Amino acid sequence: MAKVEITVNGVKHSRDVEDRVLLANFLREDLGLTGTHIGCDTSQCGCCTVHVDGLAVKSCTMLAVQANGANVVTIEGMAKNGALHPIQQAFTECHGLQCGFCTPGMIMAVAGLLKYNPNPTDEQICHGLEGNLCRCTGYINIVKAVKRSAELMSGKK
Amino acid sequence: MYPFSYVKAKSLKEAGEFLAAHPDAKLLAGGMTLIPTLKARLAQPSHLVDIGGLAELAGIKEGAGKLLIAGGTRHHEVATSDAVKKAIPALAYLANLIGDPQVRNRGTIGGSVANNDPAADYPAAVLGLGATVVTTRREIAAEDFFQGMFTTALAPGEIVVRLVFPVAKRAAYAKFPHPASGYAMAGVFVAETATGVRVAVTGAAPGVFRWKEAEAALGRNFNPAALAGLAVNADELNEDIHATREYRANLVAVMARRAVAQITGK
Ligand SMILES: Cc1cc2nc3c(=O)[nH]c(=O)nc-3n(C[C@H](O)[C@H](O)[C@H](O)COP(=O)(O)OP(=O)(O)OC[C@H]3O[C@@H](n4cnc5c(N)ncnc54)[C@H](O)[C@@H]3O)c2cc1C
Ligand code: FES
Ligand code: FES
Numbered sequence: 001m002a003k004v005e006i007t008v009n010g011v012k013h014s015r016d017v018e019d020r021v022l023l024a025n026f027l028r029e030d031l032g033l034t035g036t037h038i039g040c041d042t043s044q045c046g047c048c049t050v051h052v053d054g055l056a057v058k059s060c061t062m063l064a065v066q067a068n069g070a071n072v073v074t075i076e077g078m079a080k081n082g083a084l085h086p087i088q089q090a091f092t093e094c095h096g097l098q099c100g101f102c103t104p105g106m107i108m109a110v111a112g113l114l115k116y117n118p119n120p121t122d123e124q125i126c127h128g129l130e131g132n133l134c135r136c137t138g139y140i141n142i143v144k145a146v147k148r149s150a151e152l153m154s155g156k157k
Numbered sequence: 158m159y160p161f162s163y164v165k166a167k168s169l170k171e172a173g174e175f176l177a178a179h180p181d182a183k184l185l186a187g188g189m190t191l192i193p194t195l196k197a198r199l200a201q202p203s204h205l206v207d208i209g210g211l212a213e214l215a216g217i218k219e220g221a222g223k224l225l226i227a228g229g230t231r232h233h234e235v236a237t238s239d240a241v242k243k244a245i246p247a248l249a250y251l252a253n254l255i256g257d258p259q260v261r262n263r264g265t266i267g268g269s270v271a272n273n274d275p276a277a278d279y280p281a282a283v284l285g286l287g288a289t290v291v292t293t294r295r296e297i298a299a300e301d302f303f304q305g306m307f308t309t310a311l312a313p314g315e316i317v318v319r320l321v322f323p324v325a326k327r328a329a330y331a332k333f334p335h336p337a338s339g340y341a342m343a344g345v346f347v348a349e350t351a352t353g354v355r356v357a358v359t360g361a362a363p364g365v366f367r368w369k370e371a372e373a374a375l376g377r378n379f380n381p382a383a384l385a386g387l388a389v390n391a392d393e394l395n396e397d398i399h400a401t402r403e404y405r406a407n408l409v410a411v412m413a414r415r416a417v418a419q420i421t422g423k
Contacts, residue, residue: 131257
């Protein structure tokens with residue numbers, strides 16, 4: 001067992017965790033933050049994407065102990081005071097989801113992408129979302145939602 | 158995952174000593190290979206010794222015709238580093254093709270070369286540029302370091318500290334990724350170095366290798382046309398559900414031509 005102190009969405013949590021517990025399971029089972037999804041066993045689907053110290057990572061491919069002392073943001077930390085984050089709003093407007101299973105990870109990956117490239121081209125969006133699989137949408141509306149996110153985040157209505 | 162104990166190393170020395178005292182312990186860097194392996198129960202280490210974030214394994218430096226990249230440098234840092242883009246742009250380009258952004262945000266160059274996956278990208282650059290692998294014990298030339306599928310010259314407990322890349326005159330990398338995994342079905346790194354043209358191939362065979370015939374042909378005439386009619390020996394390549402040997406041999410030739418064309422512009 002290890003003692004960890006992890007800040008998640010601005011709240012500090014101290015817990016004892018088994019050394020082999022994945023960050024994704026810690027978030028879901030210890031903290032009850034089930035917005036972070038687990039869609040595969042092979043680190044390929046990206047449903048579990050969260051930000052650790054500002055970087056988008058697959059929380060199923062990181063141990064909770066590796067996040068000791070870190071600052072984690074999950075999908076639950078995106079909306080502020082009841083208002084959707086612009087990326088969440090854009091996914092809603094553009095029909096960027098169907099079943100929604102991939103969406104939390106997609107949104108966290110988009111947030112990571114737009115941090116480095118606030119105005120990406122279609123090609124850069126596809127390259128930037130290579131780590132996220134969607135079984136429903138065919139990606140077209142996801143790409144639209146990313147472009148709309150970029151607009152909303154640069155202040156365009 | 159089988160149970161193990163997690164240990165956060167405070168220094169390379171501490172990590173090395175811990176590994177020496179615990180033969181079934183394993184280093185953990187970015188975890189992008191090791192954690193999926195543990196999840197699939199394909200390994201059962203007693204301990205994971207975390208070297209992530211060690212200051213001794215951080216940093217990119219350039220000078221005197223060499224580019225030094227510390228073992229703990231993440232793929233994303235190599236892909237976006239101004240020093241790498243200036244000295245060896247093909248290396249930044251290659252790093253940006255590894256996996257996906259989330260993998261590049263955690264995976265490290267030291268972990269990638271130590272793992273020596275036959276379909277990994279970095280081994281092509283390390284061998285193609287004639288780099289040196291500096292470990293906690295010695296310096297190892299790329300030719301001696303890679304020893305076939307998942308095998309390297311590293312002794313138990315030896316840690317990759319940095320890679321030293323001689324700056325090439327010109328270099329390029331062309332990769333045909335597997336459409337699902339993103340790993341190379343064939344990847345070819347071509348470099349015009351101070352000691353001649355080097356061509357390194359990953360993804361196609363059980364381990365990264367130099368394609369000497371292509372090197373000789375490009376040494377005479379550095380042009381995609383110089384590769385016309387040349388082929389790697391398909392008998393020595395991998396065959397699996399994704400591709401036959403012959404298909405991979407063809408991919409190698411096509412990737413080599415594309416890499417040279419990236420440099421010459423035709
Ligand atoms: C979805 C996905 C897609 C990927 N696609 C690609 C791809 O397209 N191309 C590609 O090349 N790779 C790909 N990878 C692998 C990725 O590049 C890994 O980051 C890399 O292979 C291992 O680096 P790491 O730092 O994560 O090492 P870890 O997983 O932490 O360690 C890997 C191995 O190396 C050992 N090790 C780690 N660091 C050192 C060191 N400094 N010295 C000695 N031994 C060490 C560890 O003990 C372990 O055995 C992919 C991975 C995933 C999950
Ligand atoms: S759950 Fe699929 S990548 Fe993490
Ligand atoms: S909306 Fe169903 S998987 Fe993406």
